[in-house]
Amino acid sequence: MTAPRDRMTTGAAAAGLDGHDLTARILVVDDLRSSRLLIGSVLMTAGYCDIVYAEDGAEAVLRLREQAFDMVILDIVMPRMDGFEVCRRIRGELQLDIPILIQTGVTEADRRVQAFDAGASDIVSKPINAGELVSRVRLHLDRRRLIRRLEAYRQRMQDELEAAQDMQMSLLASDADVSGIVVPRGASVETFYQPSNTLGGDLWQIFPVDETRFAVFMVDLSGHGVSAAINAFRVHMLAGGLGALRADPSAWMEALNRGLAEILPVEHFAAAFYGVIDPAAGRIDYAAAGWPEPVLLQADGGWQALDGSGLILGCSSAACYEARSLTVAPGDRLFVYSDALCEDFDRPHRSLPTAGVAAAATAALADDSRDFAGAVLDQVFADRGAGARGGFRDDMTFVLVTLEETA
Amino acid sequence: MEFKSSREGDDLVIALAGTLTFDDHENFRAVVTLITDTDTGMVVLDLSALTMIDSAGIGMLLLANDRGAKQGKAMRLRGVTGHVAKVVELSKIEQLIPID
Numbered sequence: 001m002t003a004p005r006d007r008m009t010t011g012a013a014a015a016g017l018d019g020h021d022l023t024a025r026i027l028v029v030d031d032l033r034s035s036r037l038l039i040g041s042v043l044m045t046a047g048y049c050d051i052v053y054a055e056d057g058a059e060a061v062l063r064l065r066e067q068a069f070d071m072v073i074l075d076i077v078m079p080r081m082d083g084f085e086v087c088r089r090i091r092g093e094l095q096l097d098i099p100i101l102i103q104t105g106v107t108e109a110d111r112r113v114q115a116f117d118a119g120a121s122d123i124v125s126k127p128i129n130a131g132e133l134v135s136r137v138r139l140h141l142d143r144r145r146l147i148r149r150l151e152a153y154r155q156r157m158q159d160e161l162e163a164a165q166d167m168q169m170s171l172l173a174s175d176a177d178v179s180g181i182v183v184p185r186g187a188s189v190e191t192f193y194q195p196s197n198t199l200g201g202d203l204w205q206i207f208p209v210d211e212t213r214f215a216v217f218m219v220d221l222s223g224h225g226v227s228a229a230i231n232a233f234r235v236h237m238l239a240g241g242l243g244a245l246r247a248d249p250s251a252w253m254e255a256l257n258r259g260l261a262e263i264l265p266v267e268h269f270a271a272a273f274y275g276v277i278d279p280a281a282g283r284i285d286y287a288a289a290g291w292p293e294p295v296l297l298q299a300d301g302g303w304q305a306l307d308g309s310g311l312i313l314g315c316s317s318a319a320c321y322e323a324r325s326l327t328v329a330p331g332d333r334l335f336v337y338s339d340a341l342c343e344d345f346d347r348p349h350r351s352l353p354t355a356g357v358a359a360a361a362t363a364a365l366a367d368d369s370r371d372f373a374g375a376v377l378d379q380v381f382a383d384r385g386a387g388a389r390g391g392f393r394d395d396m397t398f399v400l401v402t403l404e405e406t407a
Numbered sequence: 408m409e410f411k412s413s414r415e416g417d418d419l420v421i422a423l424a425g426t427l428t429f430d431d432h433e434n435f436r437a438v439v440t441l442i443t444d445t446d447t448g449m450v451v452l453d454l455s456a457l458t459m460i461d462s463a464g465i466g467m468l469l470l471a472n473d474r475g476a477k478q479g480k481a482m483r484l485r486g487v488t489g490h491v492a493k494v495v496e497l498s499k500i501e502q503l504i505p506i507d
Contacts, residue, residue: 222462223429266473267466271498290498311499315469319502339462345428348459348490394461 024070024141025050029060029086030103031078038128039073039103046134057081061089064096071141073101073133074120076111084118091119099140103128161226164199168229171236173206181208182401186279189216190400192373200395201228201270202338203236209246212280216399218291219272219313220338224394227268234263235270249274249287250323253310257289257321260314270313273336275306279403282328287321289313292339293354295361299331299405303358306334330406335361337398341380345393352380361400372400408434408457412441419447422486424456427464435467442475442482450475451507455486460494472504483507 026048030036036053043051052069054060058080060072072090076083083102090096099121104111112123121140124133172193182189191204201221209215217239221231238259245252253274260270273294275286284296284306291308298304306326311319328334335357342352352360357380364375376398408431412421421438442450452468454460460468472482485507487495495506 220462222466267470269462269466269469271462292497309497309499311502312465315500315503343461345459345461348426351490 020047020138021070021141021145022047023050024048025052025068026137027052027054027060027063027069027072029054029057029072029078029083030075031056032075035075035103035128039133042128042130042133043137045130046137048137057083057086060086061094064090064094069098070144071099071101071137073103073137076102076104076115084114087115087118087120099144101133101136101140161199164226164229165195168195168199168232169193171203171233178206181206181214185212185214185277186404187214187277188402188404190372190402192377192396192398194392194396195229196224196340196392196394196396199226199229200224201232202395202397203232204397204399205236205239206399207243207246209276213247213276213278215246215249215252215274215276216334216336216401217272217274218336218338218397218399219270220291220395220397221270222268222312228395231264231268231270235260247276248323249276249285250321253287253289253313253321254319257311257313257319258317261317264314266315269315271339272313273308275334275336277328277334277401277403279328279330282330283325284328284334285323285325287323289321292337292342293357294334294336295354295358296326296328297333297335297358297361297365299329301362303362305354305358328403330403332403333361333365334401334403335398336401338395340392340394340396341376341398343394373398410438414447415451417447418449418451419445420451420453422453422456426459427457427467428459428461429463431464431467435471438467439471439474442471442480443478445480448480450480450482452482452484453486454484454491455488457486457491458489460491465494465498465500468500468504 026043028036028039028051040051052063054063056078074083074086087100090100100119102115102120102123103126104123105126115123122136124136178189189206193202193204201224203219205217207215219235221228238256242252242255245255271290273286273288273291275284277284286306288308289310290312293308294306296304296306307324310321342357344350360379361376363379364372367375408423408425408427410421410423412419421441475482483505487506
């Protein structure tokens with residue numbers, strides 16, 4: 001037989017006039033009939049009407065298995081099974097977190113510690129004082145009700161956040177979709193995305209431009225959490241509507257900026273990179289808005305930084321975004337990353353300069369034993385505090401584009 | 408983040424110290440209030456003692472500038488160095504808030 005789950009009574013209808021929950025079911029355990037009846041009548045007078053009695057510890061455990069209680073009031077010295085053992089069973093095998101109020105005589109001072117060790121929530125002295133008993137019962141039932149409400153609320157928020165995170169992850173294209181765009185155009189792409197505290201404001205997208213070119217878009221909405229995530233959805237929608245401008249990074253970025261300037265509140269903005277990659281012509285055209293310098297890791301072992309500067313998006317609808325370009329060769333790689341990779345917020349002076357990012361990425365590429373994402377994160381975070389690698393304080397996003405070697 | 412305000416001639420100078428990040432939203436309200444309440448036409452934010460700023464911090468500077476502008480007050484930044492200078496340079500906010 002499985003133990004019934006402890007029950008929870010909630011709702012305004014269940015609460016008494018003074019806000020206490022009088023529908024609570026209370027188990028009174030005492031081998032003396034007179035004691036049981038005394039406690040029962042005190043509780044009834046206080047308005048509690050769902051009271052169940054047990055004559056000893058063994059019967060108490062039986063009752064607790066049969067039905068759910070909100071509280072137990074327990075004597076210590078009883079035949080068959082004493083109060084300490086009942087406590088241990090409630091916390092142990094029955095796995096219940098209901099309050100347990102132990103009644104003990106004043107002469108049994110050393111037993112108080114023993115009672116708490118066994119899992120008691122509180123102690124009342126014998127002989128029972130009606131006022132004290134009722135106060136303590138109310139206190140523990142109220143506390144339990146509040147904790148349950150908070151737990152339920154927290155769980156609901158957690159569920160909502162996870163549902164939102166799933167929705168956000170679904171904005172990101174699958175590996176197969178990405179390959180379908182980039183492979184026929186002479187490149188391969190690896191991506192990595194991990195949001196901070198379950199919801200984030202980073203987003204990457206890959207768009208086909210024409211038969212030979214594709215575009216890489218990365219954006220980081222300011223702040224994090226729910227507002228950043230909602231703004232990421234807005235960006236995704238806006239970016240999807242800019243199809244006609246895909247070949248022109250400057251015009252594309254300016255259009256996105258105008259859209260964001262209309263919808264983002266003044267203290268919110270976005271940093272972004274948009275690059276059109278043309279492996280056949282050996283050229284990348286791009287525009288940036290306050291984006292950490294992407295690096296081109298050249299096939300010959302050298303590297304080159306791209307210019308990530310530009311007015312952050314959403315602040316001024318008149319902002320211009322310069323089109324920049326660079327030439328690339330087969331085997332070159334473009335590494336674009338959000339600031340979470342290079343910024344060390346605990347020790348800003350230790351933040352990784354672009355050369356450090358290039359070195360970490362180069363070392364990660366040389367490591368054939370594992371995937372690039374894991375290797376580059378280990379390279380970067382080897383140097384930072386323990387735990388920095390596990391849960392990032394900011395969204396961590398990066399995209400690595402590899403231009404196919406010519407056969 | 409901590410701040411101190413003083414008068415320099417006809418300007419209100421607010422010196423920010425420490426780090427300006429996502430966790431300073433509540434703190435920064437007092438800075439915005441100083442800016443909206445002042446009777447000076449020019450507000451200078453001195454960032455020389457600011458060691459670090461993140462994207463939320465940049466957002467707060469933009470907010471302060473916007474609230475001031477709505478009341479006809481001009482805002483400038485000065486003492487932009489180190490990590491703060493790097494972030495400010497990348498985000499090109501001097502196009503919105505002049506930097507001395």
